[in-house]
Amino acid sequence: MTDDRVDGRTLRYRHRRPELLAAATEYVLDHGIDGVSLRPVATALGVSHATLLRHFKSKDELLLCVGDKIRGDFVRSWQQDEQFSTASSSAELVRMVWTRLCEPREQRQFILLFQLVGRAARRPADAQALAPSIVDDWLTPIEERLCADGWPADEARTLATLVLGHIRGLQLDLLLTGDRARVDAAFDAAIAMMHSPHGS
């Protein structure tokens, strides 16, 4: 994807990129980004530092690719998984997605999210570099689904922003308190808005 240089070594390792990215993603989700550098990731993945470098030029590039992979996998799951295909409305789909996201395995992505934002938000250039993969690229599939369900485009964008904000703000709460009943009640109150275009 980001690898434009084609030479012998690149070709030799090219087919391994998806496999390396999948393993690196699990590593970062399990370990977070504090102190992550390419060398220990390579060791954990059982490849040489040079091999990893051929695919991901830097730690920052690896983290961007990891973020894209998490989003890509998750969006595909709600668009294609049999479980989610039974949802009869955007609100019901969002509720199903929320339930999936509350599983500890999925919650790891929010810890990573807060770490990435905490690291980048102080430097405008870093924040700008992260914004597409952390905000815009998530909004688009949510908007598309809302529009398919009959929401006007401008309201769909507002609502997508709100849904994404809900999920992240309430996951922050849940990660610290573990108070699923209270947080679920708040989430349900939030998606009640999705049943009518104006929420009141």
Next chain:
Amino acid sequence: MTDDRVDGRTLRYRHRRPELLAAATEYVLDHGIDGVSLRPVATALGVSHATLLRHFKSKDELLLCVGDKIRGDFVRSWQQDEQFSTASSSAELVRMVWTRLCEPREQRQFILLFQLVGRAARRPADAQALAPSIVDDWLTPIEERLCADGWPADEARTLATLVLGHIRGLQLDLLLTGDRARVDAAFDAAIAMMHSPHGS
């Protein structure tokens, strides 16, 4: 507050605690927690490491105190500031609070929040230690205000959870994208729920 030992040195420095905490809070808001340890904070504050240690036994204790101070100062501002006293409803107050929180100076607290959560959420004991100051202690004053405005207690707790989640999730978006118009529209859609007990 947390200093139960009273001896000569403690007494001598006791009156400096509020002043040290205020300076340490600004330092942490400006620099974040990555690599923060008591020694550089002491240097920045112009006191000895030993003096700072007398007031804050560890980096973690200092960070908890900083979190409490940020919350205490902010809650006092919405309870006592003249600007906020003109709000005629909880919804209007929350909108005013949001506008204040979007000022870059106030936004620093969200960067710190995401850093703290990103650091603690992976270890259950750390998450549990942070939960009161990051969630419960914020919910209480919001709930109290909602109850004073006529919301039933159980709905007030749900709504307080949701308001806190909104603010944090949408600040995450705003910190990265700077897209104030889109995020403000989402915030306005969210507080539209606060005008009736059931949001629909």
